[in-house]
Amino acid sequence: MSFGSFMYLFKEGFKNVWVNRLMSFASIGTLMACMLLIGGSLLLSLNVNTIIGSVEQQNEAVVYPNDEITDEEIRELDTQISLIENVTDVIFIDKDQLLAETMAKGDELAKAMEGLPLGEDNPLQNTFRLRLKDQALAVETKSELESLDHVAEVYIQLDLAETITSIKRAVSLSGFTIVAILVVVSLVIIANTIKVTVFNRRKEINIMKSVGATSAFIRMPFLIEGFFIGLMSALMAFGLLWLGYNYIMLAISTSRTGWIKTAYENMLTFRQIALQMFIYFSAGGIGIGVFGSMFFMNKYLKV
Amino acid sequence: MSFGSFMYLFKEGFKNVWVNRLMSFASIGTLMACMLLIGGSLLLSLNVNTIIGSVEQQNEAVVYPNDEITDEEIRELDTQISLIENVTDVIFIDKDQLLAETMAKGDELAKAMEGLPLGEDNPLQNTFRLRLKDQALAVETKSELESLDHVAEVYIQLDLAETITSIKRAVSLSGFTIVAILVVVSLVIIANTIKVTVFNRRKEINIMKSVGATSAFIRMPFLIEGFFIGLMSALMAFGLLWLGYNYIMLAISTSRTGWIKTAYENMLTFRQIALQMFIYFSAGGIGIGVFGSMFFMNKYLKV
Amino acid sequence: MIEFINVSKTYRTGTHALHNFSLNIDRGEFVFVVGPSGAGKSTFIKLMMREEKPTEGEIYVNGQNLVKMRRRKVPYFRRTLGVVFQDFRLIPYMNVYDNVAFAMRVTNVRRREIRERVPYILKLVGLEGKSKSLPEHLSGGEQQRVALARALVNNPPLIIADEPTGNIDPELSFEIVDLLSEINKCGTTIVMVTHEHNLVSEFNHRVIMIEEGSVVSDNRNGRYSAE
Amino acid sequence: MIEFINVSKTYRTGTHALHNFSLNIDRGEFVFVVGPSGAGKSTFIKLMMREEKPTEGEIYVNGQNLVKMRRRKVPYFRRTLGVVFQDFRLIPYMNVYDNVAFAMRVTNVRRREIRERVPYILKLVGLEGKSKSLPEHLSGGEQQRVALARALVNNPPLIIADEPTGNIDPELSFEIVDLLSEINKCGTTIVMVTHEHNLVSEFNHRVIMIEEGSVVSDNRNGRYSAE
Numbered sequence A, B: 001m002s003f004g005s006f007m008y009l010f011k012e013g014f015k016n017v018w019v020n021r022l023m024s025f026a027s028i029g030t031l032m033a034c035m036l037l038i039g040g041s042l043l044l045s046l047n048v049n050t051i052i053g054s055v056e057q058q059n060e061a062v063v064y065p066n067d068e069i070t071d072e073e074i075r076e077l078d079t080q081i082s083l084i085e086n087v088t089d090v091i092f093i094d095k096d097q098l099l100a101e102t103m104a105k106g107d108e109l110a111k112a113m114e115g116l117p118l119g120e121d122n123p124l125q126n127t128f129r130l131r132l133k134d135q136a137l138a139v140e141t142k143s144e145l146e147s148l149d150h151v152a153e154v155y156i157q158l159d160l161a162e163t164i165t166s167i168k169r170a171v172s173l174s175g176f177t178i179v180a181i182l183v184v185v186s187l188v189i190i191a192n193t194i195k196v197t198v199f200n201r202r203k204e205i206n207i208m209k210s211v212g213a214t215s216a217f218i219r220m221p222f223l224i225e226g227f228f229i230g231l232m233s234a235l236m237a238f239g240l241l242w243l244g245y246n247y248i249m250l251a252i253s254t255s256r257t258g259w260i261k262t263a264y265e266n267m268l269t270f271r272q273i274a275l276q277m278f279i280y281f282s283a284g285g286i287g288i289g290v291f292g293s294m295f296f297m298n299k300y301l302k303v
Numbered sequence C, D: 001m002i003e004f005i006n007v008s009k010t011y012r013t014g015t016h017a018l019h020n021f022s023l024n025i026d027r028g029e030f031v032f033v034v035g036p037s038g039a040g041k042s043t044f045i046k047l048m049m050r051e052e053k054p055t056e057g058e059i060y061v062n063g064q065n066l067v068k069m070r071r072r073k074v075p076y077f078r079r080t081l082g083v084v085f086q087d088f089r090l091i092p093y094m095n096v097y098d099n100v101a102f103a104m105r106v107t108n109v110r111r112r113e114i115r116e117r118v119p120y121i122l123k124l125v126g127l128e129g130k131s132k133s134l135p136e137h138l139s140g141g142e143q144q145r146v147a148l149a150r151a152l153v154n155n156p157p158l159i160i161a162d163e164p165t166g167n168i169d170p171e172l173s174f175e176i177v178d179l180l181s182e183i184n185k186c187g188t189t190i191v192m193v194t195h196e197h198n199l200v201s202e203f204n205h206r207v208i209m210i211e212e213g214s215v216v217s218d219n220r221n222g223r224y225s226a227e
């Protein structure tokens, strides 16, 4: 194919977007709608995952040192605990502090604490509080902590760790499943759309064949057309998603409810994923536009 | 229109589904895909709502009676508390029971409880535990409880109640939003599909007009065709959703993780919603099939 | 029966297809319309069946004012015409029988009547063996005869044919015009556009010649009278 | 140049369009093909351009065996032909100029050449004023002439025309056949299906008559010799 005819076919494909505008608009609308769904659910599941990730660290573990431990040894133990891979946010709380804290909560047990003595006679225990980075490793971390010197007892809510781990797994699994279902459904819908639009032009394809056009020559404008339609759909879906996402973020950021605020702090900003999403959208849109029309044209090219 | 020509047009519409099978299949595929998405997300959000509903009741409230309360008065108070609209699952726990319970937990505070005496000298308090049906009414319920005789103090985690209420609202709001978005997106996609398929047949519509067919006569077969396509899409979407849902339920029911088990018990069975869903699907499919084609045909009927 | 008064037609593309076109055709006449390619013959026919509206002037067909006719009335008006289109206009997914029967079905005719009439008409145009064929499986001339059959099937008082023999061999063409002449003798008005000298001169009917959108000659003795 | 050896063609519908059809056309001949509607003339043409494959027999065109030709080679073979189709086959969304230019563009001709050649050919068929029109805005005869222009534009060694004057008035038809005869004199082979007696007898070319799928007469003196 010469450069001249390439340029001609390129222009032709570009023109066809407008000439067949009813069908181009329909294709762009459909492609865009599908991208919006996929992009939207991807954003949702990414955010839910990060929020769940932040919830994960709410499960506190407690380490009780021996009663005879010296202040020196406490500092040493603190360092050792902090050095464990899966451990973060280690805090030492001495027993007086713990008593004051518990009383301040004012719940059922607070009454029981009333009148307990401070200092040496305080029946409560010195405590290390810490968080686990990954709840799935709770059991391993527990035994690692237990193997440290001067550690009397390690208390980790293993059942809670398991629950959190399985919720996390379930959420990311269902997020993945939903996105996968949307991708499959979108492909079905888009394939149908392309099939119908190509079917619409089977007569013209036939005419071109009968005056000596090669398959490649006929395909080219369709290819260019598919490229533009895919690109335009991607651009529009990207733009709409951006607007919509920022609108929702704005709505959330003004909320006064505590957990929503926390969630908001953990949410991704659109900028963080914009480039990647744009690349996926464009590649997906163009890929589908180009290969979809190639695929469904073959039937009519065999004349 | 005579009965004879009605029958003819009915058969014609039925035949056209097959004659234009490429486009019929495309329309059915698209319609079905959209229904699957909507139905699936509806099922998901209904289930998440019921599960959240069951979580809601995990927030316990505690009522401390006066120290001087008699056994007789405790029973009386129990009845009075139970009579409050928003209250459920009232349990009386005497202070010895509470002590045993707390010790059994084995956490930070358990150590502190070691050696506390039972009976008269037990420093803990008698307690009523209860649950709220609706966390949103926590404040009102609290003051209602406080106004009862022999009540010394009422302890409800108002901030937790607020959090649960707002999560519940956020979940049902986002469920509704997602379904609404899917409906809008589906309408866009389906409208485009119908537009393209009607566009495909503009020439035939034109020919019919030019041999003296009225608009009603031309519309009839399209209407019947739209009816069948809508109905078939609804049936297939319904069937697939049924299979898929039961498959997922089966997968979940075999899980050994605790919270998944609890969630499973709270999930809807497909039968509970099957009839309603089937009616919505059929009505939606047929409505869209029929009115969609009517709407987009008008342009080509004005010849 | 047909009256064109100072009709002009300019298409949206700016082409002036007819200028100041006036014509009168009485009930029961047989008129050949001749003229060079692009003269406006098909435009004349499209105006007559109200497929197009004139830019100026008035048109009366079967006593009805086509310019003022309501859109709802158009289908009922068209049923009083039998039209053979230059491009055939067959419905591609209907077979020959159904294409012809369609013109009867739109008029609420009883089914038994359709079952009797359609095969009879198909036989008349020599397509008795092709009633189950789809248009795309027919030869050019066969398609044209289906279009003719559809125009005849309702026995309309006015038959308008736009080159109904362009794809048909001379012998069959002669037979078809002969058939139309027979129908004409029973009182049906016939307007037929044709390019075939031989046909026009063989049948002694009125000949209207159109050139560049106007009637340039109108002859009752079946002769061309080009300038 | 063209050789049909015992060719039979039965369509998938079961219609026997050609039986035992044998024919030889030499380079530089001008052949009229005549015969009644449905005789198999268009089928003969479709076989010649390899739009259809024969059920039996062998076909050679331009020295190539069409039965054995690979599918990839077909486009290159078709570029050596200029075909006027009975149903025109114009691309509906391209204007007249682009429809004609398309046949040149597929062959990688330089753009300057296209810009010179297309207007020249359009002028030849009398469509110089319509180059920007879409096919649907043309009269029947104008569309047919676009199809003719497209067949001529590449100056092919073989021109095949299926009733190229069916929608065109006698004067212009005569001019067109005259044009084809001129082209033929420069060595181009021409096969033209027609129904018009006058044309066939006015030009003294070879006449092949097809009836019911077989050659029933083959006359070099420009006469019909029906049974």
Ligand SMILES: Nc1ncnc2c1ncn2[C@@H]1O[C@H](COP(=O)(O)OP(=O)(O)OP(=O)(O)O)[C@@H](O)[C@H]1O
Pocket (backbone or CB within 6 Å): C011, C012, C013, C015, C016, C017, C035, C036, C037, C038, C039, C040, C041, C042, C043, C044, C086, D136, D137, D138, D139, D140, D141, D142, D167, D168, D169
């Ligand atoms: N739909 C249309 N839009 C624009 N211009 C048109 C349209 N139809 C026809 N024309 C133009 O109007 C003029 C008259 O066309 P018309 O079809 O009436 O010619 P005709 O006499 O039927 O010719 P032919 O014998 O070739 O069929 C031509 O120049 C044609 O190009």
Ligand SMILES: Nc1ncnc2c1ncn2[C@@H]1O[C@H](COP(=O)(O)OP(=O)(O)OP(=O)(O)O)[C@@H](O)[C@H]1O
Pocket (backbone or CB within 6 Å): C136, C137, C138, C139, C140, C141, C142, C167, C168, C169, D011, D012, D013, D015, D016, D017, D035, D036, D037, D038, D039, D040, D041, D042, D043, D044, D086
């Ligand atoms: N694609 C097809 N499928 C099935 N049958 C066909 C097809 N094309 C043509 N026929 C049949 O084959 C026979 C020959 O058709 P063909 O088109 O060759 O006739 P023709 O000589 O060109 O006639 P005309 O002068 O009417 O154009 C006819 O009976 C026709 O119905």
Ligand SMILES: [Mg+2]
Pocket (backbone or CB within 6 Å): C041, C042, C043, C086, C162, D139, D140, D141
């Ligand atoms: Mg015309």
Ligand SMILES: [Mg+2]
Pocket (backbone or CB within 6 Å): C139, C140, C141, D041, D042, D043, D086, D162
């Ligand atoms: Mg033919």
